[in-house]
Amino acid sequence: MKLLEFQGKKLFKEYGIPVPQGIVIEKKEDLKDIDIPFPWVMKAQVLVGGRGKAGGIKFANNMEEAIKNFEELITMEIKGEKVRKVLIEEKLRIEKEYYLSFFIDRSSRKYLMMFSFEGGVDIEAMAEKVMKIYVNPLIGLQPYHLRKLPKEVREIAKKLFQLFIEKDCELAEINPLVISNGLAIAADSKIIIDNNSIYRHEDLPKEDIELTPLEREAKEKRIAFVQLEGNIGVIANGAGLTMATLDALNEFDGKGGVFLDLGGTDDPEKVKQAFELMAKAKPKVILLNLFGGITKCDTVAKGIIEFLQENKINCPVIARIKGMNEEKARQMLKEYVIPIESFKEAAKKAAELGG
Amino acid sequence: MAIWADENIRLLVQGITGHQGRFHTKAMMEFGTKIVAGVTPGKGGQEVHGVPVYDSVEEAMEMKPNASIVFVPAPFAKDAVIEALDAGIKLIVVITENIPFHDTMQFIHYAIYKKARIIGPNCPGIASPGKTKIGIFPNVIFKKGNIGVASRSGTLTYEIVNALSKEGLGQSTCVGLGGDPIIGSTFIDALKAFEKDDETHAIVLVGEIGGTAEEEAAEYIEANVSKPVYAYIAGRTAPPGKRMGHAGAIISGKKGTAESKIKAFEKAGVKVARFPHEIAKLIKNDKRI
Numbered sequence: 077m078k079l080l081e082f083q084g085k086k087l088f089k090e091y092g093i094p095v096p097q098g099i100v101i102e103k104k105e106d107l108k109d110i111d112i113p114f115p116w117v118m119k120a121q122v123l124v125g126g127r128g129k130a131g132g133i134k135f136a137n138n139m140e141e142a143i144k145n146f147e148e149l150i151t152m153e154i155k156g157e158k159v160r161k162v163l164i165e166e167k168l169r170i171e172k173e174y175y176l177s178f179f180i181d182r183s184s185r186k187y188l189m190m191f192s193f194e195g196g197v198d199i200e201a202m203a204e205k206v207m208k209i210y211v212n213p214l215i216g217l218q219p220y221h222l223r224k225l226p227k228e229v230r231e232i233a234k235k236l237f238q239l240f241i242e243k244d245c246e247l248a249e250i251n252p253l254v255i256s257n258g259l260a261i262a263a264d265s266k267i268i269i270d271n272n273s274i275y276r277h278e279d280l281p282k283e284d285i286e287l288t289p290l291e292r293e294a295k296e297k298r299i300a301f302v303q304l305e306g307n308i309g310v311i312a313n314g315a316g317l318t319m320a321t322l323d324a325l326n327e328f329d330g331k332g333g334v335f336l337d338l339g340g341t342d343d344p345e346k347v348k349q350a351f352e353l354m355a356k357a358k359p360k361v362i363l364l365n366l367f368g369g370i371t372k373c374d375t376v377a378k379g380i381i382e383f384l385q386e387n388k389i390n391c392p393v394i395a396r397i398k399g400m401n402e403e404k405a406r407q408m409l410k411e412y413v414i415p416i417e418s419f420k421e422a423a424k425k426a427a428e429l430g431g
Numbered sequence: 432m433a434i435w436a437d438e439n440i441r442l443l444v445q446g447i448t449g450h451q452g453r454f455h456t457k458a459m460m461e462f463g464t465k466i467v468a469g470v471t472p473g474k475g476g477q478e479v480h481g482v483p484v485y486d487s488v489e490e491a492m493e494m495k496p497n498a499s500i501v502f503v504p505a506p507f508a509k510d511a512v513i514e515a516l517d518a519g520i521k522l523i524v525v526i527t528e529n530i531p532f533h534d535t536m537q538f539i540h541y542a543i544y545k546k547a548r549i550i551g552p553n554c555p556g557i558a559s560p561g562k563t564k565i566g567i568f569p570n571v572i573f574k575k576g577n578i579g580v581a582s583r584s585g586t587l588t589y590e591i592v593n594a595l596s597k598e599g600l601g602q603s604t605c606v607g608l609g610g611d612p613i614i615g616s617t618f619i620d621a622l623k624a625f626e627k628d629d630e631t632h633a634i635v636l637v638g639e640i641g642g643t644a645e646e647e648a649a650e651y652i653e654a655n656v657s658k659p660v661y662a663y664i665a666g667r668t669a670p671p672g673k674r675m676g677h678a679g680a681i682i683s684g685k686k687g688t689a690e691s692k693i694k695a696f697e698k699a700g701v702k703v704a705r706f707p708h709e710i711a712k713l714i715k716n717d718k719r720i
Contacts, residue, residue, distance in 0.1 A: 200684055316639055419707070
């Protein structure tokens, strides 16, 4: 789960990492109560990258400019993400801009600290100028690691590492880490919290704003559900099989609209919930691709029938059912779905109906 | 031979009294796995399908287990794995899904220190047909033979293994490495073991978007693997930034795309299938086998 800049900065403050004086607001009326001296930096609060280039950061020298900026920012949509909040901060006198981050490195399976003397830009674009320091998760950050950094950022690095560990971060990034009047200040924040650990962080924001309303509903029901751009709803069991089904559709110029992974369940109630979600996404055609191993095909069929008896669904359902009790499932479903035996043919048919 | 798990496995089931633990204990026994003990704290003295249950791994060691499978819920999984490592168990298969990444990193590095192997987490386990199964794969898909399979996926692997078996292509060992970003055993670990295993004549890798494990595997294959390798990569149409069911299946920025993985494999001489069941066909048509 990604945090917005102001949420990340709140954590920074908690851990003693200096941040600019600032306040986050949603309404124009709140501008007049702000007692930060001009000039201001006004920053749209969104999760997507490239905010600056998209015009999501503005400066104001007086209230008139502030009002104009606010009205522009709050109605803005950056890469499809609506701006709901604006962070207003004192404008810092910038002497230097560094980059500092900790993240979980998949290849080495270690924590990776990255530092660069050139912050404020896309880190991937300057890969060769980045210092990389690997930290063993059993041992943690050591003083000698810190001595590789310039003196003025060592204390912040230590605190950022503590935050990174205690808040179960996938990523904790300060870009840029600004030197202003000789002091290091976190001018931006990017924090990603590991979703698996949310249960042990009561204090962190609950709402995952990155998700669509349907995705959020699915998350509450513990169903893996991703909305995509096409019009074919794919239901399969297992993430890999669901992805493979979407890929197969693409081979026949079909476009997946929903990724729905039933997971290891064959609880008819859960299957029913999955179909309810799928129906809400209004696909043009549904492709069910089931490989029953531990999951029994007939109990999945039972859930589908329960759903279809109570609800009218306005699109055809193509079903490719394989594995444990497949015959029984096919018999049960024959009035409700278009059965197709081969994976490839089922994808082809769904692509035709979707196109 | 087989890799990592053979007929000499004496298995401990951690979390044996839960729904999954019970169900799969029975299924593994039916496969032929020797299960010698189970552990659930507070449930010592019970039996599950005739298997004695202990309160701790230390106590269960009187049954001399040499491998463990973990069904313990995510918040307690790290504790369970470390308990097994401290008791001296050298092979631990972690089935549990949704374990916090920082917990996984700790028990994986502790396992490295203890010179033990972790498979998973968030994986279907390992099966060597005719010998043993430490996992949740359906029993019926397997056939004894000479193909080694390593995969980041569950059901997709069942689909592929099932197709292999139907074509008469049996397996030496199938290992599900897990769908998490941080896993105990990697493609490279599996390739190393399969290359050494006399019973394995060809290797199938099932990858997916996210991370660079496939690219690293491709480099390793080019330099070190003489046996033919085949692959399938799921997620060619997945959009960047979205987690596709598995915690590890996410394209971050420009990293982790299926395109980059397929390209790396093809460069290393690995044949890549467009559809999962076509792997069987690729092997059948290959004159090297």
